[in-house]
Amino acid sequence: MYLLKIYLQAPVDVPVLSDKFWYLTKDRTFALPCPFNNRGNYVISLSQLTRWMGVKAEELGVEIYPGFAAGEVLYDSNDNVVGVGTNDMGISKDGSKKETFQHGVELKGKLTLLAEGCRGSLSEKIISKYNLRGKVQAQHQTYALGIKEVWEIDESKHEPGAVLHTLGWPLDHKTYGGSFVYHMKDRQVSIGLVIALNYQNPYLNPYEEFQKFKHHPAIKSLLEGGTVIQYGARTLNEGGFQSIPYPVFPGGAIVGCSAGFLNVPKIKGTHTAMKSGMLAAEAAFSVLSEGSSMVVYYDFLRKSWIWEELKKARNYRPAFEFGLLPGLAISGLEHYIFKGRLPFTLKHGKPDHKATNVAKLHTPIEYPRADGILSFDVPTSLHRSNTNHEHDQPAHLQLRDPTIPELVNLPEYAGPESRYCPARVYEYVPDENGVLKLQINAQNCLHCKACDIKDPQQNIEWTVPEGGGGPGYSVM
Ligand SMILES: Cc1cc2nc3c(=O)[nH]c(=O)nc-3n(C[C@H](O)[C@H](O)[C@H](O)COP(=O)(O)OP(=O)(O)OC[C@H]3O[C@@H](n4cnc5c(N)ncnc54)[C@H](O)[C@@H]3O)c2cc1C
Ligand code: SF4
Numbered sequence: 486m487y488l489l490k491i492y493l494q495a496p497v498d499v500p501v502l503s504d505k506f507w508y509l510t511k512d513r514t515f516a517l518p519c520p521f522n523n524r525g526n527y528v529i530s531l532s533q534l535t536r537w538m539g540v541k542a543e544e545l546g547v548e549i550y551p552g553f554a555a556g557e558v559l560y561d562s563n564d565n566v567v568g569v570g571t572n573d574m575g576i577s578k579d580g581s582k583k584e585t586f587q588h589g590v591e592l593k594g595k596l597t598l599l600a601e602g603c604r605g606s607l608s609e610k611i612i613s614k615y616n617l618r619g620k621v622q623a624q625h626q627t628y629a630l631g632i633k634e635v636w637e638i639d640e641s642k643h644e645p646g647a648v649l650h651t652l653g654w655p656l657d658h659k660t661y662g663g664s665f666v667y668h669m670k671d672r673q674v675s676i677g678l679v680i681a682l683n684y685q686n687p688y689l690n691p692y693e694e695f696q697k698f699k700h701h702p703a704i705k706s707l708l709e710g711g712t713v714i715q716y717g718a719r720t721l722n723e724g725g726f727q728s729i730p731y732p733v734f735p736g737g738a739i740v741g742c743s744a745g746f747l748n749v750p751k752i753k754g755t756h757t758a759m760k761s762g763m764l765a766a767e768a769a770f771s772v773l774s775e776g777s778s779m780v781v782y783y784d785f786l787r788k789s790w791i792w793e794e795l796k797k798a799r800n801y802r803p804a805f806e807f808g809l810l811p812g813l814a815i816s817g818l819e820h821y822i823f824k825g826r827l828p829f830t831l832k833h834g835k836p837d838h839k840a841t842n843v844a845k846l847h848t849p850i851e852y853p854r855a856d857g858i859l860s861f862d863v864p865t866s867l868h869r870s871n872t873n874h875e876h877d878q879p880a881h882l883q884l885r886d887p888t889i890p891e892l893v894n895l896p897e898y899a900g901p902e903s904r905y906c907p908a909r910v911y912e913y914v915p916d917e918n919g920v921l922k923l924q925i926n927a928q929n930c931l932h933c934k935a936c937d938i939k940d941p942q943q944n945i946e947w948t949v950p951e952g953g954g955g956p957g958y959s960v961m
Contacts, residue, residue, distance in 0.1 A: 687899050
């Protein structure tokens with residue numbers, strides 16, 4: 486009864502009422518059979534739901550420390566994880582301690598569960614340290630970047646619960662991705678473009694592709710007369726079943742998108758993230774009360790619907806390695822005829838950072854100028870993301886080798902970080918001698934993690950910034 490009462494208060498109000506799937510050319514739309522099956526689902530703002538859940542959790546006695554990011558993993562002398570450490574606060578750009586300096590704190594526990602979302606910075610360290618992919622012969626993870634806006638549109642065009650997904654334009658047939666348009670409540674529409682990060686052309690600019698997308702006649706007519714309320718970007722996992730690492734390490738486990746439980750054909754990961762958290766909690770309970778091992782979490786996962794669902798969907802994403810039309814054909818067969826029972830598992834192609842071609846194989850892409858009505862420049866969008874970082878702190882985007890941008894990325898790949906970053910954190914600007922040098926505007930960062938994934942040399946390490954710095958989403 487108590488749970489039902491809580492559930493009824495949750496900001497989950499708009500049921501899906503229609504579900505469409507279109508293939509787009511530059512000027513036209515073609516309706517396709519809709520594979521998403523969103524009836525029974527709700528269109529929500531995840532940031533509003535998690536904020537609401539945070540209050541409920543605190544009422545139940547859970548302690549939440551929102552202003553502190555976990556900056557390091559703590560180990561005991563036997564290499565077991567014993568907790569996390571928050572990073573020091575009040576360090577200036579040059580590394581000196583400011584008046585506000587405070588040491589980070591150590592949060593220790595009998596078990597540590599990591600739930601940092603896609604490409605978690607600590608989770609990736611743990612996966613690599615304990616060889617958690619090798620342990621179960623998992624493939625590398627693959628990713629996409631989602632760029633999104635929430636609009637307030639004209640009342641007459643608003644259809645609460647209407648859901649649309651598209652494939653095709655503005656992306657070419659070699660670039661996997663598509664859009665989503667979700668009508669929420671209060672005249673709000675969530676609209677975004679997701680682009681797989683294994684795209685080859687270093688001149689491709691995901692932000693500009695999204696701006697272009699909004700000019701499609703079918704989308705333009707929806708947005709015209711509306712205003713943008715918020716902008717944001719985040720990567721998502723696309724590796725699916727074949728990329729799930731062994732999710733248990735000495736002293737804890739990995740849950741949600743940090744372990745890669747997103748269902749790619751559904752483009753959904755909140756259900757699997759929540760379920761994996763619940764299974765990890767059950768496993769933790771048995772460890773703490775009965776002294777069993779956290780290995781039971783892996784057993785619980787394999788017996789759960791997460792495993793079944795992701796296994797069924799395993800060939801969907803790699804099918805698109807053959808191009809858009811073969812991908813649609815294979816994934817259609819899988820979905821409608823074989824229902825995940827094909828007797829093989831397709832492999833993913835190259836890791837995303839290796840997929841980028843050198844610039845000389847492509848011609849630069851000319852993107853239209855933003856019109857300020859449907860499309861916007863990056864500074865305008867950044868303002869709408871409410872992103873905020875303490876300016877005087879060391880950059881949280883660290884270059885493993887500071888010479889690589891000018892020696893490799895710029896001459897070989899035409900400086901792709903200046904395009905794939907949806908916040909223009911990376912800019913090549915001339916020094917006093919007119920030589921282009923990489924400038925990192927870390928304060929703009931949206932924490933999407935695309936640079937950690939896509940840099941051709943894997944030279945960029947995303948680390949947590951000071952305290953609660955980052956985007957301030959309220960309706961995303
Ligand atoms: C554009 C886009 C559209 C999507 N659409 C849908 C959809 O329609 N339906 C759906 O179900 N799913 C959707 N997803 C996927 C969904 O957002 C994720 O699957 C889900 O949020 C994963 O939950 P999580 O708890 O694992 O991670 P997250 O929701 O990413 O939460 C992780 C949290 O940990 C914080 N964090 C990370 N590192 C640290 C650290 N070191 N210290 C402290 N805090 C840290 C992050 O700031 C974040 O708040 C979408 C994703 C994207 C990018
Ligand atoms: S700096 Fe990296 S993590 Fe930050 S917004 Fe740009 S690509 Fe995303």
